[in-house]
Every structure is written in structure tokens, then in C-alpha cells.
Amino acid sequence: MTPAQLDMRAGETPDLVLRGASVLDPVAGIDGNHDVVIRQGRIAELAAPGSAALDGAEEIDATGLHAFPAFFDPHVHLRVPGQEHKEDLETGTRSAAAGGFCGVVAMANTEPPVSTPGDVDSLRGAARETASVKVGFLATVSQGMRGEELTEMAALRDAGALGFSDDGLPIRSARLLRRALQYQRLCGGTIALHEEDPELSGQGVMHEGPVSAALGLEGIPSVSESTTIARDAALAGYEGGRIHVQHLSAAESVEAVRAAKAAGVQITCEATPHHLCLADEEVRSLDPSRFKMNPPLRSEADRQALIEALCEGTIDCIATDHAPHAPEEKEVPFEQAAMGVTGLETAFAAVHTDLVLPGVLDLGLVVERLAGGAEPFGVERPTLAPGSEANVALCDLATEWTVGEDGYESRSSNSWCAGRELTGRVLMTIAGGQVAYRLRSFSMGVAA
């Protein structure tokens, strides 16, 4: 298989000592206070607190702060090419860095969709100029996302496509997906799937249930997602293919993935912070800017099922499905509004506030799942183990902040957390050895 292709801009890799950080990397078995020594872009050493020599490195007082392996988001929309008024590679990756991410996987449902080797090549070139974190680009499964003909998957892989997805739309045709899975044997590249049966979803705009009944909004039933997952898992099993199920939302879907994993299918899946933290009751506000997305926020029972699945590992990773939209697409009645919310800058803080602080999820598990989006695409998981590339999220778990108060790094403001007070904030992100983000207030007065 071709090695994973990720791109970011070249830059300085300063030597740093994160003095006295509380270091947590459960996968590497690291949990304790250390001086994190970063030299030449790599984790040189985890030294006893206060013991590491500077040797010209910048010292950062990390007393009381947490150092995690930086996060990796397998599902973002950077909107390039074609919708640069919503986001571009620079703003999108800055938004990622502000959320503690060192890498993201960009979806291909742009205008036009990423369907040719030339498209991939030009995006990779742009990322090498402007991206502050690593970006892997997916190409579409079907040409132009029309769901009819396969793209030139092998040529796209040669051009550096990390994998394939028609995300934004499901692959309606089982025959087409089967062909893609067959072709995958030739060229590799995980196929990421937006699972939805358009026949069942109809014109739905929210989860089908008591809330949609009360609001008179057309519902998207849970079975729209779960039946498609079951179909696609069966196809992947039959063809020996590798699939990644995107944004799991329903309890029935958890069951479908669990069954597929038990049957030995090569299947991974993700859930978003908004599906883990919110339920469809929020839609009673009729605020599409925060609460309209696809798949929709589902019932409280579904939310509980997702949390349980995340704990047990049926859900492999947390993904934001960061989906920037322009104000005029959201300042309209709920049914007319665009689907999608931004989430990169708040992913950790929201999950920390809503699930870790109340004791629902263990901090270590959250850290593990936030970096878990790398492996489904064949990317090495970020780690703080000495010798590895420096990818670090430095966080203050006690900081309280109001989302959107100082604007966003993203070009769009349709954050599902807008206006919320969250506890815990990323102060600094190191991606590929470079300082990708530093909170302004944290930049002052701490440099050695």
C-alpha cells in the first residue's frame, strides 16, 4: 500500500521545553508529570519535572497544564476549491490547530468535487504553501459525486489521495460501491462512507421522533442510516474491502457496526462531538446555525448508545465533520438552512465540559479517541513517545471561555457551541514539530 500522503507548509521546528506538564498518552502508556523536550521537531525526551536543560530551547511553563498527543480529525470540510467564502486551507487548518489538531482529512465534496489527479495535485501544492497542520485529501468515489462512474482510483492514489469518499452524499448504488471495493484491492485507500438511504430520508431536516412530530418538521429516520451501514458492511465483508463509517448518529447504527466488527469486516467508524453531547430536543429552538446538520441530532437514547460505543471501542474515533457555512445560508428558517456546523475549535473543550467533567467519560479515553482518526486512513497515530514526531496539544483544563466571544479562526461562525461557556482550552498546538497555534493570551510573557 502507498504510504500515507499528508501535506502542510514547511516552517521552523523550534526547540521547546514544556516545563512540568501533566503528560497523558494512554496508548503509549504515559501518564505523569514531565518536562517535554522537543528538539528538531521530535519528542527528544520526557524528563523529570524541572530537570531538562534548555540548551537554547524556548522554555514554556506548563505547570498545571496538560500535554496530550495532538488530535487527528478524519472528517473536515475545508471548502477548497469553490467555496472559499466559507473556508480555505489557511483558515480551516488554523481552526484545526486552535482545537489541538495536528492533522485533518479533507472531504472531496467541493465545487467541483475532487475527482481527478490534477485536483489532488493542486490541493496538495496549496496545502504545502498554506496549511498550518497536516492535511490528507480524499478523492470522490464516483466521478463528480454523481454516483454513476468510478473515479480513476489508482491514478488518484498515485497523485496522493489519502482515500475516497462521496461524503455529503451516500453512495446509492450497491453495485458502484462494490466496484469501488474491488478496485480498492488494486490501489488501497480507505473508503469513507456517508451512510444514508435517500429514499428513507426524503426531504427530512431533523431526527424523526416526538420532537419532529411536535415541530412539524420532516424527519430522517434512524433506519435511513443503519440499513445502509448494514448493506455496505455486507459488501465490504464480501469483497474483503476496508471501509470507514462516518458520523455515526443512531443506536441502530451502533448495532450494525458492532455486528460487522464481530463478523470480521474491516470497518471503523467515527462519532462527532455534537452527536455525543446533544440530542434532538435542541432543535425545539429552531436554530439551524447550531443545530441543523446531517446526520441530525438524534434522541437521548441514541446519544447514550454512542457514548457507550465510544467507550467500548465500537466507535474508533471522534471526528468533527467541521462544516463551515456562510451566514446567509443559516439566517433562514430551519427547513431552508444548509446542513452542517463547525466544530474544530471546540471539539476537545466541548467533550471535556459535557462528558469528562460530569464523569461520563474518562479523560484518557477522550484523548485516545481524539487522536484515533489517523489509523483508519493508514496514518500513524500521534503520540508523545520519545523519538516520535512532535505533535502536541497543550491544554489548560481549568480555563473557562465563551465560544465565539473573540471570533473564530474559521472563516465561518456556524459553531454548534456558539455562545456557550466551556471549560478547558487548547493553549498551544505543535504539529509536525512546528508551532501551529498559540492562544494569544498564552503567547505573552511566557517566552524564555
Place this chain on the structure above:
Amino acid sequence: MKHLLSIGQLSKAEIESILDRAESFAEVGRRDIKKVPTLRGRTVVTLFYESSTRTSSSFELAAKRLSADLVSVKAAGSSVDKGESLKDTVATLSAYEPAVIVIRHPHAGAAQLVAGWSDAAVVNAGDGKHEHPSQALLDVYTLRRRLGGLEGKRIWIVGDVLHSRVARSNLIAFRAMGAELTVCGPPALIPRGLEHLGCRIEHSLERLEEADVVYALRLQRERMQESFVPSMAEYAARFQIDSRRLGPRQLLMHPGPVNRGVELSGEVIDSPQSLIAEQVASGLVVRMAILYELLAAGDEGTEPAAEDGTDRPTRIGQPA
């Protein structure tokens, strides 16, 4: 009350207070000069993005009877046709400093958005399949006049609930007034989870005889993009209210416009049990009361609730 966006925002007492006010406007309506000066100098804008006969005409006449200046905007033939967004249209109309904006829109939550964008009091005159609170008030008013009260009355709402904003607002209002509710229709036209609004679900008219009031809904074929029922004939055979199914002591209501021969047979529309014409008449006085409640209720002292509950206030201003 700052706005009327959802019937759920009103308590039973608040609903009754508006209906009492409507009673006094009904009294004004029996005078030779039916106009009062209450809203003189105030501007009422009606903004209709969907076709309407009853609601638009009754709100317009209500505003005129209260001596307000009226601006009626229909989406067809306005800048909406030219692609202007709702937000921009509201900003434009706000330049006239309206006291009230009455809006009907094909999508849920539109009235709530307008309330956020404008300083005017906003009346939801129907938003998508969501709510139609003034219809619910006039229906409660109509029933209250006939029955005295709704406490313990059995009301069956029959038909296309899925596409009906009237059904949603009326379920909330009838329940608030103490009625026992049953919703009946083919499964594809009853939204999943509707029972959480506090009603029983039936898929057959077999037990219709228990109902004190039968509230039939319009089969909204214009909103259907697929076939929810196999045919009009099959629907009518199972769910049409006709003279065989409607008992002599049962009251019949319908929000209009009626599909004659589909949800109602022709003879029941004109039967003595039918309140359909009364509903339309109620619409005017109830909508006058809504406008009054939004704009003038705070201006005065103890009106309208008569403290001993015996006589209702009969004087609201002098004839203009």
C-alpha cells in the same frame, strides 16, 4: 404578550383572557359602526408567503376595525419574487416602523426569526407545518361559545395530521383547556411520536361515536410530494366524515378550505352540527383580540377580565 409565535406560550388563563376580549369585540361587531379607534396611528403589516383567504382577510379586517394603518404584502408580485431573503424583506418593512407584523410562511420558525429581526410584535399566522396559534384560539373560542367550556370534552382530530399546523396548535390549545384528545388517520399521515403531545392515536373511525367534537383536517395534497394514501377513494372510504359517521349530538369543525367529498361529505358541511361558518366569523373577533392584546392591553387598567366573573367588559373605546 410581546409576540404570538406559538400557542404553547399561553396559559389557560391567558387564552381565556384573549377569548373574553374577543367576546367584547363580538359585541362591537353588532353595532352599526363596527370600528374602534384603539390602534389609530399604528401600522400593521401582513406578510403572506403562502396563499390564504380566511387568515389574511380576517387579520386585515381586524386591523382596520381597530383603526390601524394596514400594509399587506403578498410574496407573489413583491420583491420576494426577485429573490429577496426573508431577513432583507423584514428589514425593508421595518423602515415603516410597524407595530405588528403578521406573517405566514411555508417554513417552520419563520415568525420566530422575524421576531428576532424586528422591533414589531410578531404574530405567527402559520409557519410551515409547525403552528397556527390564531387558528387554535378561534377554534377554542368557537367551541367555548357552543359548549361553555372544553373541560373533559372528547375531541377527535381526524385526517392529515402530518401536514397540518392547525393540528399541532389545536392539540396544544385543546389540551390546555382540559379536553381529551384523540388523533385519527392513516398511519402514514400521523407523525411518529405524536402521542408525546398528549393524545391517543387511532387508525380507524370505529370508535368515533365517543367524540363530542369531530375536527376534520384538510387532506393537503398540495404539500404531498409522494403518495401517502393509495387513492382519494380509499382515503374517503375509511376516513371521510359523512352523515353515517357523524352523530346528531356531535359537533363538526374544519379549518378550511374543505376538499368536498374527500375529508368531508357535502351534506355534513351544511349540517346543523357543523361549526365551520362560525369558525370563520370567530376568526375576525379573535384576531382583533390578538392585535389588541399585543398593542393595547398594557395601556389600560383592569380590563378585560371581569373580576367577579359574571359580566364581561363590553366597552372598548368609542366608535370611531
